Amino acid sequence: MTAGAPPAPPQQATRRRSAAVLAVALLLVELVAACQSYLTSTITPLMAQDLDARDGYGLLMAATQAAMFLTMPLGAALLSRWPAARLLAWLTPVVVAGGVVSAASPTFTLFLSGRVLAALAAGALMTVSLSALATSLPPAWRRLTLAGYALVWLVASLVGPVYAGWASAVIGWRWALVAYLPLFLAARAVVILRLRELDRAEQGARERLALVPATLLAAGITAVSLAGTSWARTLLAAAGVVVVLAAAARILPDDTLRLARGR
Structure with missing residues (x-):
């Protein structure tokens, strides 16, 4: 019988698979978000033409950025009270609702409301997602995922403009705002399920903020x-x-x- 490393316990192997799936899902969510950022900048002139909002560029950019930065610090306070999986399950539908409202909006005011709603949820989601990465993944997978984020944005810089141009020309700016949602929801669902499977002891005790x-x-x-x-x-x-x-x-x-x- 040859000597070798003992096989990993079934529980440890399961946790490794969960970490791998979680890392891939986090990277997929980041890729979708990166491509969507290129799409948003591409469809804005088309939206402005349809909704007669050519003077609303500055307001749109300022309002969405302010909404996102407003809720980023709140993510830490929310995480001190509820698990990351639960927060992701609550905030993801808000992002979806904001996209649907903007896609179906007959006026610029309603379009702006949908974008601000999505940005408010997205700001808190950034903090929650980074917490999931930092507390739920083993160190090796954490380093790989952080490195993967840089690669994802590199890929998005090549794929994003092509996708944005195709979506704007073929399906229109309204459908482009919601076409990515099935893939986004599928990746988010995987992240939520994997986070729920992880041992709470590894995520650390939550101190109320x-x-x-x-x-x-x-x-x-x-x-x-x-x-x-x-x-x-x-x-x-x-x-x-x-x-x-x-x-x-x-x-x-x-x-x-x-x-x-x-x-």
Whole structure:
């Protein structure tokens, strides 16, 4: 009988397969999101022409970016209360609803509402997805997935414009906003199911994070993003910086902002 490494226990092998499937699903979700970003920039002129919203470019870009950055800090507070799988199950339908509202909108106002709704959910989803990657994958798979994210965006830079051009010309901008949803939902479903299968002990105990500091952090970031050349906007941005620092001091570990040793 030849000597060799003992076979892995069935439970360990199952967990390895779950980690591999979870990593692939996370990369697929990232690829879909990356391609969709190219699509959004491509269909915007077509939407503006159909909905007579040629003056709404700036408002559309600013509103969606502000909505996304507003909910990013809230993701940590939500994760301190509910598991990542449950949050993904709650927030993913909101993204879908936003896409459907925008695709079916007869006016620019309704289109903008759908994009903002989707962006609000997407901001929190970014935090939740990164948490799933950091806490649910073994170190080796975590490194591979992070490296895969860079590769995904490289692939998307080649595939995304081609897909965006095809979708805009063949199926129209309305259908293009929802055509990706089946693949998006399938990948999200795999992520949710795999996260539920993982042992909670490996995900670590959740420490409750106060919602008030997280909300203040989001509001402060929004205020900073509104900085401008006028005195009012400058004062608003300065106040936002103060609020961000105060909220961060409550959220981050003690003495982090003081650059204490060990932090």
